[in-house]
Amino acid sequence: MNKNTAMQIDSPGRRAAAYWFVDGLPEILFGLFFLIPFALALASKELHWRNWWIRSVIIVVALLGYAMWFLHRRILSFLKARITYPRTGYVRPPIDFPSQNHPHYKILTLGTANPADDNVSSFVSHTIPLICSGFFFVSFLEARWGLPLVMTGIAAGIYFLSRNDARPYSWRAVLPIALVGFIAAALDLGQEDRLLVPMVIGGAWLLGTGTWTLVRYLRAHPKPNAGQEGRS
Amino acid sequence: MNPQIRVVAQLDRLVHEPVRLMILMILQGAGEADFLYLQREGGFTQGNLSSHLLKLEEAGYVEIEKKFKGKRPLTVCRLTPKGEAALSGYSRRLVRALQANQNPKGQ
Numbered sequence: 001m002n003k004n005t006a007m008q009i010d011s012p013g014r015r016a017a018a019y020w021f022v023d024g025l026p027e028i029l030f031g032l033f034f035l036i037p038f039a040l041a042l043a044s045k046e047l048h049w050r051n052w053w054i055r056s057v058i059i060v061v062a063l064l065g066y067a068m069w070f071l072h073r074r075i076l077s078f079l080k081a082r083i084t085y086p087r088t089g090y091v092r093p094p095i096d097f098p099s100q101n102h103p104h105y106k107i108l109t110l111g112t113a114n115p116a117d118d119n120v121s122s123f124v125s126h127t128i129p130l131i132c133s134g135f136f137f138v139s140f141l142e143a144r145w146g147l148p149l150v151m152t153g154i155a156a157g158i159y160f161l162s163r164n165d166a167r168p169y170s171w172r173a174v175l176p177i178a179l180v181g182f183i184a185a186a187l188d189l190g191q192e193d194r195l196l197v198p199m200v201i202g203g204a205w206l207l208g209t210g211t212w213t214l215v216r217y218l219r220a221h222p223k224p225n226a227g228q229e230g231r232s
Numbered sequence: 233m234n235p236q237i238r239v240v241a242q243l244d245r246l247v248h249e250p251v252r253l254m255i256l257m258i259l260q261g262a263g264e265a266d267f268l269y270l271q272r273e274g275g276f277t278q279g280n281l282s283s284h285l286l287k288l289e290e291a292g293y294v295e296i297e298k299k300f301k302g303k304r305p306l307t308v309c310r311l312t313p314k315g316e317a318a319l320s321g322y323s324r325r326l327v328r329a330l331q332a333n334q335n336p337k338g339q
Contacts, residue, residue, distance in 0.1 A: 011261055012257055012258045012259075012260065012261025012262055012273070013260075013261030013262060013263075014261070015261070015262075015273065016258075016261060016262035016263070016265070019269075077301070080301075081301035081303075081304055082304075085266070085268075085301055085304060085306065086304055088268065088269070088272060089265065089266050089267070089268030089269030089270070089271070089272055089273075090265065090266040090268070090269055090301060090306050090308065091262045091263075091264070091265040091266070091269045092262055092263035092264045092265070118261050119261065119262055119263050
């Protein structure tokens with residue numbers, strides 16, 4: 001399991017939920033979901049791309065991003081069947097849901113979470129809306145210092161909300177979000193372009209965190225030979 | 233002897249064995265898991281896990297399904313309702329007996 005977790009994950013259900021994030025693939029997928037369309041949109045505005053085909057590419061990429069959102073479990077299942085399960089085994093993926101401590105948890109799950117009701121993750125419901133909220137907060141704060149303020153808020157939000165989750169982030173892990181916010185504020189971006197920056201930074205952060213986790217996972221668990229694979 | 237402590241003698245011996253208890257606990261928490269995950273999570277050897285899984289399957293506590301994820305074969309194990317009941321009954325009896333042992337005057 002990830003040694004950089006901020007809390008001790010001990011129950012078998014919570015360990016199973018944490019196992020979903022052991023390879024960094026969910027973070028990479030959601031990182032790409034944010035980064036590709038919003039970075040393209042930002043680049044097209046900054047570089048004044050007016051060509052119809054570039055706009056078409058952006059629309060197609062944005063549509064693929066939305067498809068990725070709805071198909072993310074299938075995409076992850078496909079990737080994990082080839083990367084993770086042959087190396088370290090398969091366990092039932094966690095239910096995407098608010099934490100068990102959420103007051104409406106029992107009502108909202110309608111009992112479907114039992115008996116594996118510890119195998120639950122709030123990663124999607126906590127991390128993704130927080131990054132998206134940057135768009136709205138930056139639109140309210142027109143001053144240039146608004147961007148680092150919003151990014152620091154997002155970093156703090158991810159840190160606090162993820163503390164009891166299957167994928168907790170340490171303060172060191174979320175620090176780059178706030179720091180890059182200060183760097184982005186130094187760039188000469190228009191107000192419209194600044195709206196896209198939280199999604200670009202959030203996407204790049206998720207992609208970077210996931211890639212780092214994947215590299216460490218692959219180094220720790222080399223591809224098994226044919227004989228070992230057959231056992232699983 | 234305290235009758236609550238005598239309950240220990242009635243514990244389900246199939247569940248009481250540490251490796252089998254660990255397997256049942258992992259499966260209860262995780263929902264379902266394959267052979268490799270169970271092996272790594274519990275630190276079992278391949279032969280040890282196979283023999284204990286077979287006993288649990290024979291008792292109807294665990295069901296084992298061979299399926300494919302992509303093109304990879306997976307031996308997926310999950311707890312049956314009978315196994316769930318056996319585990320909860322075992323833990324209830326054991327906790328009661330241990331509590332009675334710690335607080336004998338309360339009986």
